[in-house]
Amino acid sequence: MVAAVFWKSPQRAVLMIRPRLIMLLGLGLIAVTSIVPALREALPDWVVRLPSEWLLEPAEPINRFLAWLSRRAEIGPFEVKEITRGLAAIIEVPLSVLQGVLVKGVEVPVPGGEVRLAALPWWALTAALALFGQWAAGRRAAGMVVLVCFYFLVLDLWDEAMLTLASVAIAVMVGAIVGVVLGAAAHRWPRLDSFLNPVYDVMQTLPVFSYLVPILLFFGFGPVAALIATVIYAMPPMARNTTLALRRLPPSISELASMAGCSPRQRLLLVLLPAARQGLLTGFNQLVMLSLSAVIIASVIGAGGLGNVVLQGLKSMQLGRALEAGLGITLMAILLDRLSRAVASRRPSHGRATTGWKGHPVLLGSVALMLWGWLMVQAAPASGAFPEALTWNSGRLLDGFFGWVNVTFADSIGAISDGFVRHLFRPLKAALVALPWLGVVLFVALLSCLIRGVGLALGLTAILTFIAITGYWDMAMTSLYLVTISVLIATLIGFPIGVVAAQNARLGGLTALVIDTLQTLPTFVYLIPVVMLFGLGDFPAMVAIVAFALPPAIRYPMDGIARVPGSLIEAADMAGCTRLQRLLHVQIPYALPEIMLGLSQTVLMAFGMLVITALVGTRGLEQETLVAVSKAKVGEGLIAGLGISFLSITADRLITHGAARLRRRLGQV
């Protein structure tokens, strides 16, 4: 390309291209020096790895600081501890009430003691949920609700499922309020937005494990800590979607609010938020799905529920039980997604009054049903129990099956796994770990300068240097190698599928359905079958990461190619292109920015799953965060977590800015 410019107008091209040319040369130089072993050995040691006496060791000070903050620090007349514990107590009230109503029963203080009220009977809740499903998404959704409820009842997972549901419900409530408030504030004050955005980036990419322990320090051990971790993980999309939806409103809506003489409060509550409802509900759907995902993960710190069943099952090799619970989580995820999506896409329609309870006889009915069932069960407690004769447990059956699978296929699975590890995993890992840290940092800096500018280069240099200077570089490269391999494989599988599916409407529809379903599943679920089939180690981790990261690798190429304007396709056909030529010269180039965005999503998803694969024994930064949970090493966990977060932010920034640059060049603004 450079040569081509020289060719056209030699004198001007030299002047124009010079800084870029130098940077390109620099990139090549750094790459060659870093990769060729002979050159690498000539470098001073500190360029390859920082000597240990140069490293900062912030873990210990962080530990001391957090310990001080959580035990002794005071803000005004209050200790921080009192404030955080107070907050925990406030959140705990609705959570324990909901858990009580759904599962445990409620103790109500009355004069002269306490009365214990039984929990809602299963039949009332099932019927009420089915009614809600019917209202939100029609008869088939109602049927699905009933089926899912019976799945939990029959397999004796009802209590666990309801505990999970209660946690999700409260987390969604808190997350929705916080998210909308922050989102609206960021819309109002753009400065706040530019501060919050990177914070959200970190919140979304920071491994849950790394902040579980700090939360325990402040909020105490228990369901509330899990809840707060969940909100941290799941809230950012709600806030972001709120800001985005408000920003996307046509300016006339805001002008209307002014011209009608709205006060600032009226403007937000009566005009902007309701008008942006559709966008808010998109965020709400994501909030629900991420909350479920996080609630399951939080079982690691003893939040009960379905996640705990899976975890215990995996630990004690009762794989059947783990699979039952895992399937239950899957069903719950699909159902929650379906319902929250249906609520989001409801449009008001005339002839249906929309104000007050009168407008919603079905909802009123379901509430009445629950109340009636609750009263019934107080009178006759036996009516609340699901008949034992109807329950069933796969018990040893499934365990036996998996045992058989493992024994029978052990050799072939082992051979495949061995082959991957020997010929792909180890060489790549060795190559990445051998790279000099300074070379990588400079390479990224120069590249980001080329793609975007000095600002990005400085930011990325800072966060990568942070990893090196805290002494986690080797672990970071270990994490990176697993992600790189997984992304590579996911792209190799996903891209062809996407391309083929884009050309065929029927196949496209089917593919979309499958990946939509896959995408709703919490990360944890992916580990179950993988562990059952492949055991522990990097290979099963890779399989789980590929499976989790596959949907965007398929979806973005598919959508990108399907979105190529019809006139371009016709132009290609009229020029006499064969199908292959059309694909190579028209469709893929046009869809390239979209395909790159897909790559960045794939990378982000891969990092998201990587964090969880620590549970099957990988060795990178993610393992450090998990160890931090078990050994309560707060500082180490946070820094290692930040390391993962920084790695994924770096990858994401490089790819998305590259895509944006390409998009501008193609004139698709």
Added chain:
Amino acid sequence: MFDNSSIIRCRKIWKLYGPGAEAAAGLRADALDDDYLGGHGLVPAVRDATLDIRKGEIFVIMGLSGSGKSTLVRCMTGLIEATRGDLFFGEDNLRGIDPKRLIEIRRHKISMVFQDFALLPHLTVLDNIAFPLRVQGIGREERLARARELTDLVALKGREDRFPHELSGGQQQRVGIARSLTTDPEVWFLDEPFSALDPLIRHEMQDEFLRLQATLHKTIVFITHDFEEAIRIADRIAIMQDGRIVQVDTPEQLILKPADEYVAEFTRKIPRHRVMRTGSLAGPATELASGSPVLASALIADVASRVLTSDRPVPVVDAKGAIIGAIDRERVINTIFAHGAR
């Protein structure tokens, strides 16, 4: 030149966009030439606009996109603040006005119709129309009663319970119009209200708009990029180009005496006999004139057949019946057929 009947007075309004726009506010007006603006990266959306809007008139601001017409109207309504210049609404100067006072003015004295309708998607037709009253804290029954009156006025009866997405574009804009009339404002701003509609519907809505105005007698500021629309409805038209007001005049005067080539270009395609009135075409009164007279305020198009079928000139009378001149075949024929000649 102070006009007592003016309800809005713009005095040397400038609106600049770009870094340092505030600094330019303090400069002398003649310093703000193209060199200064270009050199400082400032974009002048409105430059030195001065005009009066009189009570009860339909004042049209016409210009192509980017001419500054929307910006000027948003200055008049306080939606954006002018960089320099004064803007009086009645007794209030909108520059530096107390926000509370501005809210008062908007709640009671002015209202606006938007090009893209700006209906609230979550409210029914009736609730949308009643919205400005809701903001004022007026009770549900009262405001819905008022909204029902307006659904009759804009011919939306029977669709009160629909939601905006269930209506056609024309119907949606009827809701927008009804909503802007809910508070019975003194000045009615319409920002390209019919531009998003199909040509047939647009014409129908213009008719209806004129019918409404015949009963309401509001002061109207109407923005359009469509010169024919402007000619059709305006009492007076301001033509804007690159942020400047090029000419402010009646439709007839614009055609007779366009201020420059730019204005003339617009008027060229307009059939003159549909704009010009008998009075401005009439020659001196003559003995030869005979037959029943025509009104000076009548359009040539409406009297053409009368004049053309008469052998002699036809006398022209003013509203009181006094003869002010005469009009003959030749003048009418020239008007009808010579519109490309200028």
